[in-house]
Amino acid sequence: MPLHLHNSLTRRLEPFEPLDPHRVTVYACGPTVYNHVHIGNWSLSLVSDVFVRWLRESGYTVVYVQNITDVEDKIIRDAQAAGEDRATFTKHWADKYLKGMDALGNTAQVDHFPRATDYVHGMVAMIQTLLDSGHAYYADDGSIYFRIASFPTYGELANLDRSMLKAGASGRIKDDEYDKEAVGDFALWKGYVETDGEVYWSPTFTIDGKGLLVKGRPGWHIECSVMSTALLGPSIDVHLGGEDLLFPHHQNEIAQSEAALGKRPFVKYWLHHKHLLVNGAKMSKSKGNFFTLQDLFDRYGKKVAPAFRLLITSGHYRKSLDFTFGGLEAAQKTLHNLGEARERFAKAAGGEEPSDFGAEATAAFTAAMDDDLNSSEALAAVHKLVSEANRLNQDGALAPGQAAAAVALLDKADRVFGLMLSAGTRELTPAQQATVDARAKARSDKDWAEADRLRDVLAAEGILVKDSKDGQAISFA
Numbered sequence: 001m002p003l004h005l006h007n008s009l010t011r012r013l014e015p016f017e018p019l020d021p022h023r024v025t026v027y028a029c030g031p032t033v034y035n036h037v038h039i040g041n042w043s044l045s046l047v048s049d050v051f052v053r054w055l056r057e058s059g060y061t062v063v064y065v066q067n068i069t070d071v072e073d074k075i076i077r078d079a080q081a082a083g084e085d086r087a088t089f090t091k092h093w094a095d096k097y098l099k100g101m102d103a104l105g106n107t108a109q110v111d112h113f114p115r116a117t118d119y120v121h122g123m124v125a126m127i128q129t130l131l132d133s134g135h136a137y138y139a140d141d142g143s144i145y146f147r148i149a150s151f152p153t154y155g156e157l158a159n160l161d162r163s164m165l166k167a168g169a170s171g172r173i174k175d176d177e178y179d180k181e182a183v184g185d186f187a188l189w190k191g192y193v194e195t196d197g198e199v200y201w202s203p204t205f206t207i208d209g210k211g212l213l214v215k216g217r218p219g220w221h222i223e224c225s226v227m228s229t230a231l232l233g234p235s236i237d238v239h240l241g242g243e244d245l246l247f248p249h250h251q252n253e254i255a256q257s258e259a260a261l262g263k264r265p266f267v268k269y270w271l272h273h274k275h276l277l278v279n280g281a282k283m284s285k286s287k288g289n290f291f292t293l294q295d296l297f298d299r300y301g302k303k304v305a306p307a308f309r310l311l312i313t314s315g316h317y318r319k320s321l322d323f324t325f326g327g328l329e330a331a332q333k334t335l336h337n338l339g340e341a342r343e344r345f346a347k348a349a350g351g352e353e354p355s356d357f358g359a360e361a362t363a364a365f366t367a368a369m370d371d372d373l374n375s376s377e378a379l380a381a382v383h384k385l386v387s388e389a390n391r392l393n394q395d396g397a398l399a400p401g402q403a404a405a406a407v408a409l410l411d412k413a414d415r416v417f418g419l420m421l422s423a424g425t426r427e428l429t430p431a432q433q434a435t436v437d438a439r440a441k442a443r444s445d446k447d448w449a450e451a452d453r454l455r456d457v458l459a460a461e462g463i464l465v466k467d468s469k470d471g472q473a474i475s476f477a
């Protein structure tokens with residue numbers, strides 16, 4: 001069975017047939033950069049990462065965009081509270097986010113990280129198109145709204161009750177975030193208010209044939225429509241996001257894009273990821289179960305990253321996974337065992353070609369991933385083959401070709417899930433490479449104290465440095 005995905009738009013499992021089989025386009029809503037990103041958001045980022053890895057492993061050429069929202073209600077509120085301007089404030093949090101992406105091994109798959117404020121010109125243009133076609137209007141509060149009554153399929157993705165839609169259609173909502181009860185015309189361009197401080201643009205819109213300067217800022221939803229269109233075109237294959245984004249954010253993206261661009265569907269397959277639970281409950285600061293990636297690193301060091309990946313991958317993206325520290329520690333142990341097994345099998349293989357010993361397990365792995373990314377079943381196929389190979393090895397009966405087959409499947413799982421099982425598949429992040437280079441320089445400058453300090457910095461991230469007369473040799477703990 002070829003790849004099938006559960007499409008939130010049709011609420012069905014559908015065969016994956018990209019619009020252009022030679023160029024699959026994928027967009028994932030990225031973070032709003034105003035604070036630490038919590039592990040629930042990171043789990044979504046991992047699901048998108050594994051999805052794109054799987055497409056590439058399956059032979060597709062993929063263009064994958066993940067945006068960074070750097071202008072939005074919460075950003076303005078918190079930048080002011082921090083006494084910083086928007087640009088400085090969001091750069092700080094975006095940098096932190098990108099470092100987390102590096103640490104998790106998520107950066108390499110992403111082709112573009114657009115920032116919303118670089119696309120305001122395109123947002124103004126799309127809003128103008130919506131004004132011209134009657135899908136948008138300028139209201140007496142100085143903002144421009146999308147007229148949901150002008151878009152007959154509004155509510156399709158969110159499966160909204162049409163009668164509720166009618167009741168709400170007369171209302172307007174300016175906030176970026178709201179729930180289904182507040183359904184109404186939503187803000188495309190938010191007229192300036194004093195609390196926006198220094199955050200505004202001053203475009204001129206043509207409204208009823210007249211030019212009007214409307215000082216203000218874009219609404220959150222238009223940002224994704226414009227960044228997606230600018231980088232991937234008017235129709236894309238797959239859009240991913242957390243289940244909380246389905247309404248209103250994704251519903252509004254559809255309305256804006258399809259109304260402005262006249263292309264339907266804006267997105268062929270919508271994938272929504274269930275929320276991560278922590279200790280059996282929804283994450284919240286008041287419950288004390290709210291954790292960031294940094295919290296995990298503080299407790300276990302950065303080398304915990306692949307175990308976090310394994311833990312998230314061990315569940316299905318459409319089912320709530322319960323994160324616990326016990327679960328994370330178990331994943332660390334499993335990963336350690338898989339790494340050791342790989343080393344053992346690689347030695348036993350002795351350069352031999354893989355036999356068909358792993359054929360059944362590899363087929364099961366592929367079938368599971370093709371079945372709406374059933375990563376837990378795919379991992380079960382890997383564990384099964386590893387156990388069989390271990391059993392044979394203990395009896396001294398593991399043939400080199402069998403060992404090579406086990407290594408091949410482990411390496412496949414490694415590429416797809418990013419488990420960093422062997423030094424060969426694990427790469428230094430740009431920041432880590434810079435530290436390695438700085439240490440080489442410190443050594444050539446005979447600054448031994450600095451070289452020792454940098455060795456410790458690398459060790460804390462699970463990177464071991466050995467010195468020889470030929471320079472530094474890197475290995476992974």
Ligand SMILES: [Zn+2]
Binds near residue numbers: 028029030224249
């Ligand atoms: Zn978005």
